[in-house]
Amino acid sequence: MTRHTKLSGSSALAVSLMALLGANHATAQHSFEGQTIEVVVPFAPGGATDVAARFLERFLERHLEGNPNVEVTNRGGGGSILGANWFQQNARPDGQTVLFTTSSTANPYVLGQPEVEYDLAAMRMAYGLPFGSVTYVAANTGIETPEDFVNASGPLLYGGIAAAASDLPTLLSFEVLGVDVRSVLGFTGRGPIRLAFERGETNVDFQFTPVYMTQVASSVEDGSSVALMTGGSMDENGRLIARDPAVPDLPSVYEVYVDVFGEEPSGVEWDAYQAMGALTLAYGLTAYLHPDTPDEIVNAFADAVARINEDPEFIEEGQQVVGGYAMTSPVDAEAALRAALQPSDEVREYLINLLTDKFDVQF
Numbered sequence: 001m002t003r004h005t006k007l008s009g010s011s012a013l014a015v016s017l018m019a020l021l022g023a024n025h026a027t028a029q030h031s032f033e034g035q036t037i038e039v040v041v042p043f044a045p046g047g048a049t050d051v052a053a054r055f056l057e058r059f060l061e062r063h064l065e066g067n068p069n070v071e072v073t074n075r076g077g078g079g080s081i082l083g084a085n086w087f088q089q090n091a092r093p094d095g096q097t098v099l100f101t102t103s104s105t106a107n108p109y110v111l112g113q114p115e116v117e118y119d120l121a122a123m124r125m126a127y128g129l130p131f132g133s134v135t136y137v138a139a140n141t142g143i144e145t146p147e148d149f150v151n152a153s154g155p156l157l158y159g160g161i162a163a164a165a166s167d168l169p170t171l172l173s174f175e176v177l178g179v180d181v182r183s184v185l186g187f188t189g190r191g192p193i194r195l196a197f198e199r200g201e202t203n204v205d206f207q208f209t210p211v212y213m214t215q216v217a218s219s220v221e222d223g224s225s226v227a228l229m230t231g232g233s234m235d236e237n238g239r240l241i242a243r244d245p246a247v248p249d250l251p252s253v254y255e256v257y258v259d260v261f262g263e264e265p266s267g268v269e270w271d272a273y274q275a276m277g278a279l280t281l282a283y284g285l286t287a288y289l290h291p292d293t294p295d296e297i298v299n300a301f302a303d304a305v306a307r308i309n310e311d312p313e314f315i316e317e318g319q320q321v322v323g324g325y326a327m328t329s330p331v332d333a334e335a336a337l338r339a340a341l342q343p344s345d346e347v348r349e350y351l352i353n354l355l356t357d358k359f360d361v362q363f
Contacts, residue, residue, distance in 0.1 A: 042083025131284030
């Protein structure tokens with residue numbers, strides 16, 4: 001399965017930037033021959049980001065011009081903030097140091113947490129890899145459809161890690177749909193959360209698509225769980241409303257809202273979902289470069305992305321390791337990523353108030 005993120009057609013500036021990047025891309029000649037590229041993962045070894053970084057390592061070596069040596073370095077701590085701060089202070093604009101990270105780094109930046117010293121919106125993009133997510137419930141809730149979920153009267157209990165981290169889009173989807181869900185946060189990872197769901201300690205969960213397809217879909221098939229919706233994927237106008245190509249039989253949050261309420265979602269809750277969902281899903285794994293990295297280096301990564309997406313080995317192995325999604329090129333996504341990293345003051349204020357008042361997040 002593949003998914004390619006597009007720039008918003010409503011933004012003339014974004015379109016102009018994409019055209020400029022595309023023109024430069026056509027003449028890119030930068031070579032990394034004889035060089036080593038350090039991919040900084042700001043998490044401990046063994047997590048999803050680390051696994052994806054190491055999976056991509058050999059494909060970058062194979063397809064970047066000059067066949068450089070690519071090495072993954074883990075700099076965990078502070079929920080990824082320490083590693084991202086290190087990158088801000090030490091990276092140079094030569095393309096040889098890359099920050100490969102997730103919304104756990106982007107969300108604190110968007111929310112203005114004081115520990116953040118990095119400026120993601122100023123950085124260049126090297127490549128990305130999207131995520132998908134599936135929300136599901138226990139069959140013993142009696143919920144059979146997304147409409148049942150929205151109108152549920154029984155107790156719904158969701159387990160999560162932290163409201164300001166990768167749980168945020170799912171929590172925002174509950175706000176958009178008006179579902180009364182009690183959230184228990186503080187789990188150490190999505191694996192323990194899934195096990196708590198299987199033990200009946202919670203009855204609402206989400207998992208990213210690679211985990212859903214390999215470890216949850218069987219419970220849907222045997223009738224013990226009910227899959228409801230996905231977080232959605234980007235449409236041609238850069239809106240997170242399309243069906244996820246990895247699980248095309250399930251509706252997106254957008255589709256559920258339209259089906260239940262008979263109109264398109266709108267308002268600050270929806271705008272917040274679009275922004276934070278984009279950072280968690282469409283740009284779920286993003287590789288950043290020093291802000292002053294020249295176009296020729298960015299375009300060298302774009303050339304490599306195009307070749308990797310056509311590599312039969314990547315296509316075959318990617319189905320199991322990263323969910324079958326295509327890599328995202330900076331030519332297509334850099335401007336849209338920057339826009340997601342800089343939501344309106346109204347959206348930022350809404351998020352801070354929601355996280356403070358409902359989830360006791362301290363800023």
